[in-house]
Amino acid sequence: MAAAGGGGREDPTSEVGKQGRLAMMELANMISVPMALNAVVRLNVPDAIWQSGSNSPLTAAEILALLRPPPPSSSDPSVLQRLLRLLASHGVFAENRCATSGARRYSLTDVGRTLVPSGDGASYAAYVLQHHQDALVRAWPRLHEAVLDPAGPEPFARANGGVPAYAYYGGDREANALMQRAMWGVSEPFMEALLDGYGSAGFGSVETLVDVGGSSGACLDMIMRRFPSVKRGINFDLPEVVAEAPPLAGVTHVGGNMFESIPTGDAIFMKWVLTTWTDEECTAILRNCYNALPEGGKVIACEPVLPVETDNSRRTRALLEGDIFVMAIYRTLGRERTEEEFRQLGGVVGFTAFRAIYLDPFYAVVEYQK
Numbered sequence: 109m110a111a112a113g114g115g116g117r118e119d120p121t122s123e124v125g126k127q128g129r130l131a132m133m134e135l136a137n138m139i140s141v142p143m144a145l146n147a148v149v150r151l152n153v154p155d156a157i158w159q160s161g162s163n164s165p166l167t168a169a170e171i172l173a174l175l176r177p178p179p180p181s182s183s184d185p186s187v188l189q190r191l192l193r194l195l196a197s198h199g200v201f202a203e204n205r206c207a208t209s210g211a212r213r214y215s216l217t218d219v220g221r222t223l224v225p226s227g228d229g230a231s232y233a234a235y236v237l238q239h240h241q242d243a244l245v246r247a248w249p250r251l252h253e254a255v256l257d258p259a260g261p262e263p264f265a266r267a268n269g270g271v272p273a274y275a276y277y278g279g280d281r282e283a284n285a286l287m288q289r290a291m292w293g294v295s296e297p298f299m300e301a302l303l304d305g306y307g308s309a310g311f312g313s314v315e316t317l318v319d320v321g322g323s324s325g326a327c328l329d330m331i332m333r334r335f336p337s338v339k340r341g342i343n344f345d346l347p348e349v350v351a352e353a354p355p356l357a358g359v360t361h362v363g364g365n366m367f368e369s370i371p372t373g374d375a376i377f378m379k380w381v382l383t384t385w386t387d388e389e390c391t392a393i394l395r396n397c398y399n400a401l402p403e404g405g406k407v408i409a410c411e412p413v414l415p416v417e418t419d420n421s422r423r424t425r426a427l428l429e430g431d432i433f434v435m436a437i438y439r440t441l442g443r444e445r446t447e448e449e450f451r452q453l454g455g456v457v458g459f460t461a462f463r464a465i466y467l468d469p470f471y472a473v474v475e476y477q478k
């Protein structure tokens with residue numbers, strides 16, 4: 109049937125019209141999902157369920173009793189259960205419903221288990237918390253201003269007195285520490301895949317490796333433990349970031365600004381750095397990398413690489429969501445890029461060879477050779 113009632117709306121009584129309205133209702137309420145996720149992480153629900161690996165299905169009341177720190181006596185399991193139900197429908201928890209009593213019990217799925225610390229303490233929980241700090245959340249209602257004034261400050265800076273995100277983290281010890289934990293939590297499992305699939309080719313013949321934007325230095329540490337032939341590691345990041353980085357064997361923490369110069373090495377590693385910057389800024393970073401490398405030296409960048417086609421797969425959505433995060437928080441014209449766009453950035457600077465290697469559904473290795 110034709111659109112009814114004028115405008116662009118489908119006939120509201122048709123199946124297409126009903127499904128369209130339902131889909132828009134889901135989208136309009138979508139904020140409930142990340143906020144519920146943030147709430148259960150803040151409450152330490154994943155740890156309470158996991159209990160050193162038992163992951164037994166628990167009622168909301170049983171979960172509340174296991175929370176650390178213990179919740180106040182006023183806390184209400186029925187409120188927690190509502191969060192758990194929503195997140196179960198998004199695959200974070202598995203829900204078992206007792207056929208006789210109707211009681212609902214929750215355990216962690218593979219998705220939910222990413223929120224539980226691994227042996228070395230890494231998990232995605234800090235990343236969830238990092239993304240939902242007040243200063244970041246304040247940026248989102250101003251996203252449309254990025255479209256209207258892309259050359260102006262990004263929504264984060266507009267919402268936070270003109271201070272850009274990295275300067276904000278640098279000026280707040282807690283935010284800085286959370287950022288380092290968040291980066292480590294997400295990096296650790298990817299680095300395992302990287303070292304397995306690309307480690308020998310990438311790092312086998314490197315003696316001095318520079319990690320540009322290396323945060324705590326944890327990625328460099330993992331590389332050097334797996335490849336002891338890398339004798340010297342230089343963890344290069346903003347001075348206020350390296351000031352908080354822990355001592356690591358063989359690693360020198362160097363504070364500086366990658367837009368000014370980058371320490372020299374046989375190879376340069378860089379993870380999740382180019383994505384947050386504009387084309388002009390990426391060209392400046394890559395030019396400084398080029399100048400810091402010997403003939404034949406490589407930049408090994410690990411970045412999300414956008415597919416050319418738009419589809420509704422989880423991978424495409426995760427990448428496009430990350431792209432809008434960059435727009436809101438870091439740089440309006442900083443962005444995720446396709447393989448071809450990464451290739452072009454290197455060509456402008458003068459790198460002679462380029463390849464992209466896909467080892468992980470989120471990050472790819474983007475390799476430039478001088």
Ligand SMILES: C[S@@+](CC[C@H](N)C(=O)[O-])C[C@H]1O[C@@H](n2cnc3c(N)ncnc32)[C@H](O)[C@@H]1O
Pocket residue numbers: 274291292295320321322323327344345346349364365366367378379380381
């Ligand atoms: C998204 S984080 C990635 C951290 C780390 N490479 C990882 O993937 O776990 C980007 C890093 O770039 C650093 N950074 C931002 N601006 C910088 C600059 N001008 N010079 C050097 N590092 C910078 C930030 O402090 C931050 O640690």
